[in-house]
Amino acid sequence: MEKYIISVDQSTQGTKALLFDAKGKLLMRTDLPHRQIVNDKGWVSHDLNEIYHNTVKTVGMLVEKSGIPAEAVEAIGISNQRETTALWDRATGEPLEDAIVWQCGRASSVTAEIEAQGHGELIQKTTGIPLSAYFPAAKMAWLLRNDRGAGAASTEAGGKSRIQRAKDGELCLGTIDSWLVYKLTEDHAFKTDYSNASRTQLLNLKTLAWDEAICEIFGVPVCALAEICDSDAVYGYTTFEGLFQKPVPIRGVLGDSHAALFGQGCYTPGMIKATYGTGSSLMMNIGEAPVYSEHGVVTSLAWGMQGKVNYVLEGNLNYTGAVITWLKDDVKLIGSAGETEELARSANPKDTTYLVPAFTGLGAPYWDEYAKASLSGMSRTTGKAEIAKAALECIAYQITDLVRAMEQDTGMDIGELRVDGGPTRNGYLMQFQSDIAGTRVNIPDAEELSGIGAAYMAGVSAGLYRQEELAQNMERTVYAPKMEETLRGEKYAGWKKAVSGVLTR
Numbered sequence: 381m382e383k384y385i386i387s388v389d390q391s392t393q394g395t396k397a398l399l400f401d402a403k404g405k406l407l408m409r410t411d412l413p414h415r416q417i418v419n420d421k422g423w424v425s426h427d428l429n430e431i432y433h434n435t436v437k438t439v440g441m442l443v444e445k446s447g448i449p450a451e452a453v454e455a456i457g458i459s460n461q462r463e464t465t466a467l468w469d470r471a472t473g474e475p476l477e478d479a480i481v482w483q484c485g486r487a488s489s490v491t492a493e494i495e496a497q498g499h500g501e502l503i504q505k506t507t508g509i510p511l512s513a514y515f516p517a518a519k520m521a522w523l524l525r526n527d528r529g530a531g532a533a534s535t536e537a538g539g540k541s542r543i544q545r546a547k548d549g550e551l552c553l554g555t556i557d558s559w560l561v562y563k564l565t566e567d568h569a570f571k572t573d574y575s576n577a578s579r580t581q582l583l584n585l586k587t588l589a590w591d592e593a594i595c596e597i598f599g600v601p602v603c604a605l606a607e608i609c610d611s612d613a614v615y616g617y618t619t620f621e622g623l624f625q626k627p628v629p630i631r632g633v634l635g636d637s638h639a640a641l642f643g644q645g646c647y648t649p650g651m652i653k654a655t656y657g658t659g660s661s662l663m664m665n666i667g668e669a670p671v672y673s674e675h676g677v678v679t680s681l682a683w684g685m686q687g688k689v690n691y692v693l694e695g696n697l698n699y700t701g702a703v704i705t706w707l708k709d710d711v712k713l714i715g716s717a718g719e720t721e722e723l724a725r726s727a728n729p730k731d732t733t734y735l736v737p738a739f740t741g742l743g744a745p746y747w748d749e750y751a752k753a754s755l756s757g758m759s760r761t762t763g764k765a766e767i768a769k770a771a772l773e774c775i776a777y778q779i780t781d782l783v784r785a786m787e788q789d790t791g792m793d794i795g796e797l798r799v800d801g802g803p804t805r806n807g808y809l810m811q812f813q814s815d816i817a818g819t820r821v822n823i824p825d826a827e828e829l830s831g832i833g834a835a836y837m838a839g840v841s842a843g844l845y846r847q848e849e850l851a852q853n854m855e856r857t858v859y860a861p862k863m864e865e866t867l868r869g870e871k872y873a874g875w876k877k878a879v880s881g882v883l884t885r
Contacts, residue, residue, distance in 0.1 A: 381449070381451075381452050382401065382402060382448075382452055383402045383452060383454045383844055384399055384400060384401060384402070384407075384448055384452050384453050384454060385399075385400040385404075385453070385454055385455055385456075385457065385835045385838050385839045385842070385844065385845075386398065386399055386400070386439060386442065386453055386455075386456050386457075386835075387400070387456070387457040387458070387459065387632075387831045387832070387834040387835035387838065388435055388438070388439065388456065388457070388458045388459070388560070388831075388834070389459045389460075389636065389639075389828065389830045389831035389834065390431060390435060390458070390459070390460045390461060390556055390557075390560060391460075391461050391636060391657070391830070392461045392464075392481065392482070392483075392657065392658045392659075393413060393414075393416075393658060394411050394412055394413040394414055394434070395411060395412055395414065395431065395434040395435050395438050396409055396410070396411040396438060396828065396831055397409065397410050397411070397435075397438035397439045397441065397442040398442070398828055398831040398832070398835060399442055399446050399448070400832075400835045400839065402844055403845075404832075404835070404836060404839060404845050404849075404850050406826060406828060406831075406832060406835075407446065408442060408445060408446050409442070409828065409831070410438045410441040410442045410445060411438060412434040412437060412438050412441075414426060414427065414430045414431055414434055415427060415430065416481075417478060421486070422484075422485075422740070423480075423484050423486045424480075424481040424483050424484040425477075425478035425479060425480060425481060425484070426464065426478060426479045426481055427478055427479075428466055428468065428475040428478065428479050428559060429475065431479075431556065431559070431560075432559070432560065432563045432564075435560060435564070436564075436620050436621050436623075439620050439623065440620065440623050443623060450623060450624045450625065450626075451624070451625065451626055453624065453628050454628075454839070454842050454844055455628065455629050455630070455631040455632070455838040455839065455841065455842040455844070456618065456628055456629065456630045456631065456632075456838060457630075457631065457632035457633070457634075457831075457833075457834030457835045457836075457837055457838030457839075458557055458560055458561070458630060458632065458633045458634075458834055459633075459634050459635070459636045459638075459639035459640075459830040459831060459833060459834035460555065460556040460557040460560065460576070460633075460634075460635060460636060461481075461482065461556055461636055462482060462555065462556075462575075462576060462579050462635040462636060462637065463482035463514060463515055463516055463519075463555070463579055464479050464480065464481050464482050464516075464555065464556050465479060465480045465516040465519035465520055465523065465553070465554075465555060466479045466552075466553070466554055466555070466556065466558075466559045467520070467523040467524075467542070467551060467552070467553055468551070468552050468559065468562075469550065469551060469552075470549065470550055470551060470552050470570070471550065473562065473563060473568065476523075476542065476551070477523060479556070479559075480519045480522070480523065482514065482659070483658075483659065483698060483702075483740055484519075484740075485513050485514075485740050485741060485749055486513070486519075486522060487513040487518035487519045487521065487522040488513040488518075488749050489522075490513065490518040490521045490522055490525075490598070491511050491512060491513045491518050491749075494511060494518075494597060494598070495511055497597075499511070499597050502593075502594075502597075503581065503594055503597070505672070506584055506585070506591055506593075506594055507578075507581050507582065507583060507584070507585060507591070507594060508578070508585045508670065508672060508673075508678055508679030508680060509579075509581045509678045509679075509680070510676075510678065510747050511581075512581075512743075512747060512749065513749060514696065514698075514743060515579060515580060515581040516553075516555060516579070516580040516581065516582075517580055517581035517582050517594070517598045517600060518581070518598065520553045520580075520598065520600045521598045521599050521600060523542070523553070524542045524543045524546055524553075524599060524600070525542075525543070525599075527541060527542055543599065546600075546601045546603075546604040547601045547603070547604075549603045549604070551604050552570055552604060552606070553600060553604045553605060554570070554572060554605070554606045555572060555576045555579070555580065555635075557572055557573065557576050557633050557634075557635070558570060558571060558572040558576070558606040561615050561616060561630060561633065564616070564618040564620065564630065565615065565616030565617060565618055565630065566616065566617055566618065566619070566627060567616060569607075569615055569616040570606045570607060571606050571607045571608075571609050571613075571615050571616070571633075572605075572606040572607070572608055572609070572633070573608070573609055573610065573611040573613070573633040573634060573635075573683070573684065574588070574608060574609075574610065574611060574681040574683060574684035574689055575611060575634050575635040575638035575639075575680070575681055575682065575683050575684075576633070576634075576635045577590075577606075577608045577681070578680040578681035579635060579680055580605075581594070581598075582594055582595055582598070582600060582605065583608070583681075585670050585679060585680075585681070585691070586670075588608070588681075588684075588689065589608070590602050590605055590608070609633075609684070610683075610684035610685060610686065610687065611632060611633055611634050611638075611683040611684050611685060611837055612631065612632060612683075612684075612685045612686065612837055612838075612840060612841035613631070613633075613841075614629050614630070614631055614841075615629075615630040615631070615633055616629070616630055617629050617630070618630060629842070630838075631837075631838040631841035631842050632834050632835070632836075632837030632838030632839075632840075632841055633834070633837075634683060634833060634834055634837055636655070636657075636661075636830040637655050637661035637663055637694070637830070638663070638681075638682055638683055638692075638833070639829070639830040639831070639832075639833030639834045639837070640653060640655045640661075640663075640800050640829040640830045640832075640833055641653050641663050641665065641682060641692070641833065642682075642683060642833035642836055642837055643800075643826075643829040643830065643831075643832035643833030643834075643836055643851070644798045644800065644824065644829060644833075644851060645798075645850065645851025645852070645854075646663075646665050646798060647665065647847065647848075648665060648667075649665055649666055649667035650664070650665065650666075650790075650792055651664070651665050651798070652664040652665070652783075652786070652794055652796075652797055652798065653797070653798040653799065653800065653829075654779050654782075654797055654798075654799045654800075654801075655799075655800050655801050655829065655830070656700055656701055656775065656799065656800070656801035656802065656803040656804055657700070657701050657801045657802070658700070658701050658702045658705075659696060659697050659698050659699060659700055659701075659702065659743075660696070660697040660700040660701075660775070660778070660779060660801070661694060661695070661696050661697075662677075662694065662695045662697075662779055662782040662783065662786070663682075663692045663693070663694045664692055664693045664694070664786050664790070664794075665682055665690055665691075665692055666679075666690075666691050666692060666693055666790065667690060667691065668688065668689065668690060668691070669691065670691045671691070671693060671789060671790060673693060673785065673789045674788075674789060675745055675784075675785035675786075675788045675789050676695070676744050676745025676746065676747060676785050677693050677694060677695040677744050677745055677782060677785045677786060677789065678693070678694055678695070678696075678744065679691060679692070679693060679694075680692050680694050683837070685837075685840075693786050693789060693790070694744075695743070695744035695745060695781075695782035695785060695786070696743045696744055697743050697744070697778045697779070697782075698737075698738075698739070698740050698741065698742070698743050699737035699738075699739055699740070700737075700775045700778065700779075700803065701717075701775075701801070701802060701803050702737075702739075703735070703737045703771050703774060703775060704717045704720060704771060704772075704803070705717075706737075706739070706771075707720070707767075707768065707771050713764055713767060713768065714768065717802075717803075719768070720768045720771065720772055720806065720808075720809075721772075721806045721807060721808045721809070723764065723765045723768035723769065724765070724768055724769040724772050724773075724808045724809075725808055726765045727765035727766045727768070727769040728761065728765075728766060731758075731759065731761070731762055731766040731769065731770075732757040732758075732759070732874060733755065733756070733757045733758045733759075733762050733766050733767060733769070733770040734754075734755075734756050734757050734770055734773075734774065734777075734874060734875055734878035735753075735754075735755050735767070735770040735771050735773075735774045736751075736753060736754045736755075736756070736774065736878050736879055736881075736882050737753055737771075737774055737778075738751040738752055738753045738754070738882050739753045742879070742882070742883070744781075744782060744785070745781055745782065745785045746781075746879065746883060748882075748883050748884055748885060750884045750885075751882045751883055751884055752882055753882070754878065754881060754882050755767070755770070756878050756881060757874065757878065769808075772806065772808060772809045772812065773809075773812055773816075774875075775803065775809060775813075776809060776812045776813040776816050776817070777816060777872070777875040779797075779813060779817065780813075780816050780817045780872065783797065783817050783819065794817075794819055795819055795820060796819060796820045796821075796822050797813070797814075797817065797819050797820065797821050797822065798822045798823075798824070799813075799821055799822065799823055800823070800824065800826075800827065800829035800830075801827075801829075802827070804823050804827075805827075810823065810859045811859050811862070813859070814859040814860060814861050814862075815861050815862055815863035815868060816863070816868060816871060816872060817861075818861050818865075818868060819861065820858055820859065820860050820861075821858065821859040822856050822857075822858050823856060823857045823858070823859075824854040824855070824856050825854060825855040825856065825857070826854055836850050
């Protein structure tokens with residue numbers, strides 16, 4: 381019987397289920413969106429139960445659409461939106477609150493308090509990550525401190541606070557991977573992988589365990605956190621609520637950007653990829669020993685496999701693809717994302733407009749949560765096309781900031797950038813990315829790199845795939861730099877000047 385792998389790619393905007401054959405070829409996908417819950421304070425949340433039910437539904441849709449026998453599914457892989465933080469009752473599996481999405485800065489009061497206490501340097505040295513409300517540690521602390529709307533749950537628990545319930549082992553604090561594993565597995569396994577754990581700001585990068593001192597600083601009990609496993613471990617077995625008669629193992633779990641790194645074939649030190657999504661992640665494999673950044677990017681784990689880990693340098697951006705969504709939905713300057721390429725090509729190439737998309741502050745390498753967005757350098761002839769051009773170019777400028785930081789940290793010249801995500805279909809953006817970074821941009825024909833990476837991890841774990849053969853089958857399009865060095869320098873200097881105008885520190 382033909383064997384298959386199914387991967388679940390649970391992202392910021394929705395949930396995909398993807399089917400792969402015994403050679404690692406993507407055959408089919410199904411997907412469902414979920415609500416983006418934004419309140420009047422700008423807080424961004426997701427309904428955890430909606431995400432779980434959509435996960436079950438998309439896999440059911442995939443099996444029905446493909447017509448494959450359920451018993452032919454060898455293993456399940458999961459990739460997930462990272463940093464989005466969940467809190468649920470360990471006994472009942474019911475969320476105590478909507479998940480706090482990675483974009484949401486509501487926990488900045490927590491990080492400001494911890495910074496004032498003088499713990500910032502210790503946290504960065506221990507976890508590889510500068511203190512920021514972007515990461516789950518602060519979000520977890522916020523969830524424990526804020527019992528809003530939890531009256532019924534608190535009463536049922538004897539009136540105890542969330543903090544006390546967490547200390548008593550009654551609550552689970554985790555990322556979306558651990559939520560899905562808990563809900564899907566027959567024994568409600570509470571597990572996470574090294575890639576997701578390393579992004580919480582609670583993992584000690586040297587001991588590869590939750591750091592008790594850091595957890596205490598944030599007020600997050602270690603007993604409320606998931607068991608950390610290799611990314612290729614067996615996380616448990618699932619029937620997807622009766623879809624499979626025989627339970628299927630979950631054998632691969634990775635944060636979405638780490639999954640894309642794996643799917644891109646960046647298995648060796650020095651290889652680098654960028655995922656363009658709602659936000660973006662630039663990630664470089666740096667091998668089996670950590671390199672601590674001095675230039676504004678962070679150190680994390682790529683994955684754990686067969687008892688060994690690989691480390692990465694990574695920079696995260698809050699607004700890349702979301703800039704185009706802003707142009708379409710909020711400013712209503714365009715009707716669809718696809719219009720931006722033609723507009724950018726028709727724009728005045730000498731226009732000096734820069735958009736700095738600090739709508740929720742700036743992430744790496746600036747780490748300024750209080751920066752505000754700006755549109756600067758306009759002239760009387762700046763119009764719709766020029767603003768669309770600036771919106772596209774700000775994506776490439778932000779990625780280039782991260783490329784430069786990693787080159788400085790590692791001493792390596794980055795000759796090729798492997799990229800994935802919806803915006804890579806924009807030819808203007810990809811050529812400008814190559815030009816402004818001064819490096820080749822390599823785009824695989826496959827678009828679902830996060831889901832592909834999770835499937836590859838599960839398939840390797842199950843013995844169905846050979847890792848060294850996986851990425852060789854992809855066809856790729858390559859963009860090479862065409863811009864003169866002087867012009868590149870002028871444009872990039874203009875970007876840095878525009879950024880300096882919004883920084884608050």
